[in-house]
Amino acid sequence: MTNERFVTATYIVETCLPLQRAVDVLAGEQSTGTFVRVGRETAELRAEFAATAVEVTELPLTGSSALPGTVGDPAHRRRARVVVRFPLDNFGPSIPNLLAAVAGNLFEIKELAAIKLIDLDLPQEFAERYRGPQFGVEGTRRLVSRPRGAMLGTIIKPSIGLSPEELAEVVGELAGAGIDFIKDDELQGNGRKAPLAERVKAVMPVLERHADRTGVKPMYAFNITDDIDRLEANHDLVVAAGGTCVMACVNMIGLAGLEHLRRRSQVPIHGHRAMFGAFSRSDQLGIGFRAWQKLVRLCGADHLHTNGISNKFYETDDQVLDSIAAVRAPLLGLRSMVPVLSSGQWGGLAHATFREVGTTDLLVLAGGGIHGHPDGVAAGVASMRDAWESAARGDDVTSALERSTPLRRATETFGPVRV
């Protein structure tokens, strides 16, 4: 359904006006129109440049409130899935300019009681201009020496407050326990107690020594999120020390900042989604994960947070599974991103997760699930590894619990294994 001359955007809209009227306002506002017809807005111009609704499918109302400022008769409120086609030539294959059309002023339209961009279908030209993931699953597996099985990782906890020396100690324990991946918390940017330069200096020698001994260098995603003009230097600092990954909060540096980083990065970019909820949690407003992750992928993140099942945040398992599928789905010939399952994860979720996703091309992160294990982080890592290997072998939960003391012990803190 890709058409090389058009971008197709899919929205959920609600309106208390006649549905067609609201759809016309949306398409008009986002292309040739203003609140009055003006001179020079000829029929020819409209034929060439106007956005057009090509599909309107009515949906049942959900019970959510209408957005503030909605006009019209509440008794006539309706909900619909609306597909709008925008001529590519209106903005060209530029993500910032694309956004002004498909996700700009339209959220403020008072004729709409709900307006959420849920999907985007983009012409191939976008993949010619934007590079997409540089490493993806295969490149990440190669760097962490984990050719098969789930890649297992953790977030440094507590999120902030550890000194570089304490951090090095934790990293040493984790590496010794056979972890594949460690990341800074998104709250750990360049704080006073452990600035980036000092974290790199403390962590990398530990990982290099471990690699010398074992031949395996766990990946540490240093959070390099900062002002645009600092990103390259931050990246270079990590790479110069032998680091194999940088983490960026996509919404804090912006999609445009991510793309800027991608052009310079020599290592995988771990994309954190902090602030995603601000424009996505409402079912009445904003941008959904499917649409957003396509832009993140074009801009070049290698890993993207999707949450995991039974997470501590608001998302349902269905939403999480859809997000995992989305970042792995084909997109304009680009590499897939590695879905990063995070938030409330621990070994007891492995079997249920694997049954749903059917792949181990995943990066599964347990923060509290490893650091909070009653027998310490090594047992925390072992509980995760045992569980994921068992799940991938097709063993059932009972046999996993029988065979793995660390997993059994984990259940004492984190509750029963999910079946």
Next chain:
Amino acid sequence: MTNERFVTATYIVETCLPLQRAVDVLAGEQSTGTFVRVGRETAELRAEFAATAVEVTELPLTGSSALPGTVGDPAHRRRARVVVRFPLDNFGPSIPNLLAAVAGNLFEIKELAAIKLIDLDLPQEFAERYRGPQFGVEGTRRLVSRPRGAMLGTIIKPSIGLSPEELAEVVGELAGAGIDFIKDDELQGNGRKAPLAERVKAVMPVLERHADRTGVKPMYAFNITDDIDRLEANHDLVVAAGGTCVMACVNMIGLAGLEHLRRRSQVPIHGHRAMFGAFSRSDQLGIGFRAWQKLVRLCGADHLHTNGISNKFYETDDQVLDSIAAVRAPLLGLRSMVPVLSSGQWGGLAHATFREVGTTDLLVLAGGGIHGHPDGVAAGVASMRDAWESAARGDDVTSALERSTPLRRATETFGPVRV
């Protein structure tokens, strides 16, 4: 109330759990906590790094639905204004890293039925690192030769589709009519029919000739929004041709992109707010204008869209007036931004607007209100100028209508003057 060691963030929250519990989850998630207490999270560490709620003021519920995924008993739902204090040293005076703390994962917390960041109080260090507006009101007035009175402008309409030749023609008419400011629509980025380079080449000679004749060069805000690595070249293209303003969609290049541009810009940056509604329209979720505009100002926009009263979008007049006040309010010694009143504006709103804001340090933009005037754009500009001069003199609407034919004629299209 500024404290140099802390950032203070004010939120509207709702919860269906005990209020204190929800507040604790918020403060914990955004500083030292995770879902289980982990080793090394000592009392000393918490004392130094934990975020703390310093004020909780209960508010009446609004009738809006709880956010999806909210846990707890709906019958016990409560709404409050919560002030949380974050140690500055957790992230330092870095806006991207600040955001991870004050506006990161917290939007996804299922213990919260509403979560909106409405204000930020920042230490002075932010104004040492970030430059703020370079031109502001005074610099803009100087460039457009309008030392007093409202600065009046327009958006090119139709938004997209005009050829560079047609654009030059419109610009010539507008300059001849004495307009101060003209801008590209946010939808006009680098489209095929009128790419930026061709717009600059078509528009600037017209404005230069006009300046040669009259001594006044209207400001044209070329929309240079694009990938980060193209911003500087786009800016340079405008400046090399004698242009005096660049426009950027703040959310499309990101706050970080804006700051990157600010470090390079030789002309005022016209900040467009397209996509702002995606994270602000809901009263249950996201970031409010007061908080957001402080970051935009630190990052260096000179002008920022606030909408105007009686606008075609969802905001109430009260919200608009609060936004206008916000961008003009003192902030860490930085210059004010110029509030840009836009959307559905025309001459008939001048008296009511002036009565409320009490200043002409404004940039008032009428798109349809000028291009849609029944006697053409020159009459459109004259109707705006007559109205604003009358309002600023303290004349009443009746005398304005008596004295100005263009304003009287405007009412035939746009309805009665607002009193």
